Amino acid sequence: MHHDGLSYEEILRYDRHLKLPEFGLQSQTKLKNSAVLVVGAGGLGIPVLQYLTAAGIGKLGLVEHDTVALSNLQRQVLYNTEEIGLRKATLAHQKLSILNPHVTWQLYPCWLDPQNAYDIITPYDIIIDCSDNFATRYLINDVCVALDKTFVFGAIYKFEGQVAVFNGIDATTGDRTATYRCLFPEPPLPSEVPNCAEAGVLGVLPALIGSMQAAEAIKILTGIGKPLYNQLWHIDLLTMQTYTLRIKRQVAQPKHHKPDMSSPNTHHHYAKPVPVLSPQALAEKLAGNDQLITLIDVREPFEYEICHLPNSLLIPLHSLPNQVDTISTQGEVVVYCHHGIRSMYAIQLLQQANPNIIYYNLEGGIDAWAATVDPQMTRY
Amino acid sequence: MLLNIKLFGVVKEKIGSDTLVFEASSQASLTVAELLEQLKRAYPVLGSLSSLAVAVNHTYASGEVALQAQDEIALIPPVSGG
Numbered sequence: 171m172h173h174d175g176l177s178y179e180e181i182l183r184y185d186r187h188l189k190l191p192e193f194g195l196q197s198q199t200k201l202k203n204s205a206v207l208v209v210g211a212g213g214l215g216i217p218v219l220q221y222l223t224a225a226g227i228g229k230l231g232l233v234e235h236d237t238v239a240l241s242n243l244q245r246q247v248l249y250n251t252e253e254i255g256l257r258k259a260t261l262a263h264q265k266l267s268i269l270n271p272h273v274t275w276q277l278y279p280c281w282l283d284p285q286n287a288y289d290i291i292t293p294y295d296i297i298i299d300c301s302d303n304f305a306t307r308y309l310i311n312d313v314c315v316a317l318d319k320t321f322v323f324g325a326i327y328k329f330e331g332q333v334a335v336f337n338g339i340d341a342t343t344g345d346r347t348a349t350y351r352c353l354f355p356e357p358p359l360p361s362e363v364p365n366c367a368e369a370g371v372l373g374v375l376p377a378l379i380g381s382m383q384a385a386e387a388i389k390i391l392t393g394i395g396k397p398l399y400n401q402l403w404h405i406d407l408l409t410m411q412t413y414t415l416r417i418k419r420q421v422a423q424p425k426h427h428k429p430d431m432s433s434p435n436t437h438h439h440y441a442k443p444v445p446v447l448s449p450q451a452l453a454e455k456l457a458g459n460d461q462l463i464t465l466i467d468v469r470e471p472f473e474y475e476i477c478h479l480p481n482s483l484l485i486p487l488h489s490l491p492n493q494v495d496t497i498s499t500q501g502e503v504v505v506y507c508h509h510g511i512r513s514m515y516a517i518q519l520l521q522q523a524n525p526n527i528i529y530y531n532l533e534g535g536i537d538a539w540a541a542t543v544d545p546q547m548t549r550y
Numbered sequence: 551m552l553l554n555i556k557l558f559g560v561v562k563e564k565i566g567s568d569t570l571v572f573e574a575s576s577q578a579s580l581t582v583a584e585l586l587e588q589l590k591r592a593y594p595v596l597g598s599l600s601s602l603a604v605a606v607n608h609t610y611a612s613g614e615v616a617l618q619a620q621d622e623i624a625l626i627p628p629v630s631g632g
Contacts, residue, residue, distance in 0.1 A: 214632045302632035327559050327629040353610060354628045358601035363560055363627060371631055402603075404558060404626065406568075413556065415626060416609045491598075 176202065180272060184226055197392035198226060202272070204391045205229035205293060209282055209310060210300035211258045212236070213245045213376030214324050214383065218298050220248065221384035223266040223273050227391075230266075231294055233278040234259040236509070239537065241550050245373035254549075255541070282306055287313045288428040296390055297321040298383055303511050304357045311336065311350040312426035320390055323350060324383040327363075329372050329407045331379035334417075335386050335397045347399040348417040355420075361491045361519070368470055368488065368512075375407055444517045447504060447530040449539040455502075462501030467536075468516040469507050477536060477548045479506065487512045494523040506532035506539070508550075551576045553585070553617065556624040561602070564595040574617075582606065583613030585623070601628050 176198060181188065184198050206227050208215050211234040222230060236258050238249045246258075253261055259277045267275065278290055282301070291297055291313050299310045299321055307325070314321045320338045324331065338347040382403075389395045402415040447455070455463060465482035467474055474484045485493050487507070497503070497520070505513040505520070510531055517529040532539065540547035555570040562568050574580055574588050582604050590596045604611050605624040617623070 210632050212632055300632050302630060304628070304630045307630060324632070325629040326631040330559055330629065332629055353603050354601050356601060358599070358628055362599055362601065363630060369631075376632070402626070406558075409568075413558070413624065413626075414608060415603070415605045415624070418610065 175199065180226065183270075183272075187225070192394055193392065197394060200392045201226050201388065202228045204295050205231065206387060206391070207231040207233070207291060207294035207297045208300055209233045209297065209306065210302060211248075211262045212242065212300065212302060213326065213371070213373075214380040215298075215300035216246055216248045216262070217377050217380030218300055218324075218384045218387070219262055219266055220269070221381060222387065223270045225384075225388055226270060227273060229274045229276065229294075231276040231278065231290070232259050232262060233280065233282050233290060234262070235280050239550060245371065245376050247377075282309060284309060288317070291317060291319060294319070296387055298387055299323050299325075300380065300383070304363075305511075305514070307350065308357050315346075315349055315351075315423050316426045316428075318346070322383045322386045322390070324379045326371055326375050326379055328369050329375065330404065331375055331407075332402055332404050333379055333382045333386065333398060334402045335390065335399055338390065338397055338399045340399060346419060348419045349423060351423065352417050352420045353402060353415075359491075359519070361488050364488060368486075372407060378405070378407070444514050444521075444531045445528060446510075446533040448533045449541075449543045452504060452530075452532055452539070453543045455504075464498045464501060464503045466497065466503060466505045466516070467507070468505060468512050469536075473508060473550070476550050477540065479536065479539070482506075487516055490516055490519055494520060497524075499524060499527055502530065503527060504530045504532055507535050509535040509537055511535075551580055551617065551619050553619075554622055555589075556622070558625065559627045559629055561596065561599065561625045561627050564599075565593055576617075580617045581613060582611045582615045582617065585617060586613075589625075599627060602626070603628075 187193050187198050188195055204227050206222055208218050211232055237255050238253045238258055240254055249261055259279045263275050263277055287309055297314055297319055299307055301307055310321055314337050321336055323334045323336055336349045340347055386397050389397050400417050404413040465479050467478055467482045467484045468487040470486050505516050507513040510533060513531050517531055520529050540549045551574045553572050553574055555572055557565055557568050574585055603626040606621050
């Protein structure tokens with residue numbers, strides 16, 4: 171959907187943009203005619219969505235399957251205590267529509283996966299990666315490379331943040347710029363790098379990194395300034411030291427194609443399909459009592475203390491590689507974590523060690539179990 | 551060859567410092583890949599990291615890049631949090 175020109179209300183609304191000689195009416199109109207996809211409405215996604223809404227992007231797409239949890243509120247400041255359990259995509263849309271009613275929204279209340287990524291990404295001018303796991307980050311990279319889309323990368327770890335713009339168009343040569351795989355060709359093993367839930371993160375850090383992603387998106391869409399092409403920018407909030415790493419586009423980019431929908435078991439090295447079990451299906455299995463079921467909890471000890479399934483074995487994801495051999499190979503094995511991401515990585519690791527055993531991932535993790543099977547269980 | 555190495559993220563934690571002065575053994579020349587091997591021998595905690603970007607003088611360096619004594623090295627792990 172394309173619009174031309176701005177209404178009188180919009181001219182007043184965007185006054186401080188229009189007064190910038192480097193920006194002006196031309197850039198504001200470009201924003202109004204742009205479509206941006208944001209993947210994730212968590213710590214990074216919130217400032218991105220807030221500032222892009224306020225800035226007057228024409229169309230915003232949001233991919234977010236999750237609901238608000240109490241432990242999100244330390245950094246995900248768009249949501250509040252009374253909204254725990256509600257869908258983030260719906261809340262973000264409701265709240266930000268009031269901020270700027272000129273923005274058109276498209277919500278995707280699901281995970282970005284190899285089956286849906288091409289259809290979701292195709293209609294957008296640029297993509298902003300605000301996801302929280304490597305599987306999604308490599309998927310965004312590969313699909314954006316295949317579809318010739320520029321994407322703005324941001325990632326956080328404890329007190330440190332990274333920002334980059336990948337697969338952009340070099341203004342002088344017209345060539346595509348470096349991608350995430352030019353920097354990290356293959357995803358790390360699941361046990362190598364802890365995520366926020368395991369390592370913790372300073373609440374204000376994503377506000378900083380997400381705001382920079384929004385600024386990069388605005389620069390690319392309007393053509394002002396110099397985006398972070400062929401560079402990774404890094405900051406350590408504890409020391410306020412920054413570091414810029416220059417990256418070259420590698421000539422050979424891995425070929426990636428839209429998966430064949432007729433074969434749902436298409437294998438991808440970043441997201442092998444893992445058999446899933448819904449909380450209800452697990453409850454029925456456990457009640458049935460006719461077969462041996464081993465429950466493995468791959469969260470951290472402090473999470474296990476908050477809540478866990480009875481008779482489950484605690485093996486935090488990072489210590490799993492050393493304990494693969496100690497896990498029972500009898501009966502069925504069900505692996506779970508908080509939301510089902512760490513357990514998916516754990517199963518990929520376990521499947522490599524014991525390819526003959528079927529491991530089930532508890533869909534939605536213990537949080538979904540608490541929401542649907544055991545309302546007495548403490549959620550966090 | 552005495553090298554100054556900046557450390558980020560999980561690498562910084564594993565080594566317990568944000569910088570490292572490392573005496574690398576080298577005959578005629580030393581490549582990035584050889585330096586990583588020596589570092590992993592000196593600091594076995596780094597052995598588990600398969601995905602690690604190495605920067606030489608703020609520029610991404612692949613394994614075959616040859617190092618000079620004055621080079622400033624940085625070890626940058628990938629980060630996924632959001």
